[in-house]
């Protein structure tokens with residue numbers, strides 16, 4: 001039997017999902033369920049002066065209509081970076097268009113929705129600050145570390161370093177706000193049993209919900225149980241604590257009925273956050289041979305007046321390339337918009353567009369190949385932190401990717417390659433994202449039926465994390481994969497990494513390894529106390545207990561001892577290595593075709609080569625990078641959340657907010673170096689969840705320039721911007 005580690009493995013829950021047996025949050029239909037429907041504001045700023053709820057309250061099946069004038073009591077949030085500043089309905093303030101200002105609860109979903117439409121609201125409206133470009137002059141430095149960077153000895157300012165550089169480029173780049181749009185909308189089902197609360201809710205971390213609901217509902221955390229094993233995508237918008245969850249729980253408590261609230265697609269645009277707008281100025285200074293001497297990256301991102309999150313677009317420039325002089329400036333502009341929040345590679349997906357575009361502009365000015373410019377400034381030591389990178393093989397990504405893609409065939413003269421009606425261009429960009437490993441606990445149960453169950457709080461937002469539990473469990477226990485199942489997304493399990501920050505596999509996979517050792521020790525202890533292994537100090541080998549020529553599978557042994565199972569829980573610490581800079585790396589090579597009459601840009605080929613340590617599941621890992629690349633293509637060419645001057649999002653639906661469909665995406669060639677990184681953990685796996693999107697938008701823009709000679713510095717790159 002060979003280990004499944006690193007093979008192409010189907011998700012262990014795949015069959016459950018495609019047969020409808022995997023219950024997503026909204027699929028939990030409990031006895032006596034009532035249905036909530038959110039009422040949202042239709043002005044961008046001001047106060048609610050009155051709400052007429054009589055018609056709604058009197059319509060069929062309605063159980064309650066909660067408003068700021070008939071609120072459910074909630075306590076203040078805790079100030080987490082992903083929270084809004086105020087819980088819903090606790091005051092009459094309207095801070096953005098689409099803010100939750102009411103909850104209607106009825107016997108059926110349709111009754112709740114129809115009644116919600118009958119609520120009439122009077123406002124005292126004020127003009128909102130809802131234009132990012134108009135507000136840009138008011139940008140203010142973020143509170144902590146507004147500037148960061150490094151200067152070479154003897155250099156007194158970044159301006160001096162730029163002035164002393166023989167070749168410089170400087171330009172402004174902007175990116176559109178983007179919305180996560182997971183396929184599965186957020187939903188919460190709240191069930192009270194006495195003073196105990198069970199929540200089925202879409203979340204990237206069940207412990208996150210426990211701690212926040214404990215605070216805002218005023219309930220002991222030990223009395224809150226959160227379950228969310230299956231998710232249809234998250235991308236960051238299922239991390240924060242959004243209004244529907246505490247409202248649904250509080251309504252269920254007050255009504256003495258379980259309540260389910262599901263967000264509409266339109267509400268997903270305003271209630272659960274988005275990726276900020278950005279405006280960035282990048283200045284690069286280099287020697288004539290392309291050696292970077294200065295990087296200055298001034299990033300301004302939008303933030304919401306009513307939420308805590310702040311994006312830092314310039315962060316990407318701190319350590320991606322070697323340069324003796326680097327300065328980044330972090331500013332925000334406050335809008336009366338829905339919350340900005342984390343979205344796949346927060347800050348870095350945005351920042352890499354400007355940095356990778358600027359490098360392409362520098363390469364042109366130097367008369368240098370853009371790949372050669374990256375190779376020249378590739379480094380083994382992080383420029384700002386001065387820490388050596390752990391296991392960096394980016395040079396191999398560049399080399400293998402260029403070869404597979406045929407980069408040497410790139411014509412450096414823009415607009416010179418024509419294929420029928422299409423102008424063809426090539427561009428590239430570097431992928432770079434942090435690779436964390438946090439503390440994590442895992443429980444493993446060895447059962448009398450011969451199976452092993454690996455459990456932890458960890459969520460699987462569609463990434464394949466639960467299958468990582470199974471693969472590493474089977475590998476560590478030396479048993480066939482089909483004997484291992486995962487139990488996850490349950491706040492009652494040992495606490496491990498939430499689904500975010502590209503740290504799940506590094507953290508949780510390592511914990512599975514130590515838990516496997518612990519449960520083997522527990523099994524042997526039990527075996528040594530009973531016949532046939534009593535006092536014989538048996539050993540564990542590939543699922544069998546052995547001593548003196550006697551060998552029994554753990555299932556047979558437990559059955560003979562009349563024990564249902566043995567279990568052990570173990571914790572692996574956060575990465576003890578503080579000496580190295582832990583990142584994942586990669587290179588994207590992109591070919592685009594721009595129609596010479598319509599100027600429609602299409603991506604026609606992509607090769608992505610990733611250096612992310614050991615790959616645990618080749619299939620799911622490839623899927624993760626493909627997802628990142630597709631999201632990057634969406635950001636480059638299509639995605640554009642339109643905030644009107646009124647503060648209303650004009651395209652809060654999947655007809656007006658464009659995302660790539662299959663016809664927009666060519667075959668994606670994704671490869672991994674697969675070199676284990678023993679410094680991050682014994683498992684050697686680094687993060688891949690966010691890596692794939694970083695560098696893609698720049699690579700697409702650079703390819704568009706190569707195809708057309710037109711440099712588009714504003715995302716998305718639409719036909720209009722290519723005229």
Ligand code: MOS
Pocket residue numbers: 204235236237239342343344345346499500501502690
């Ligand atoms: Mo993600 S943006 O790490 O939730």
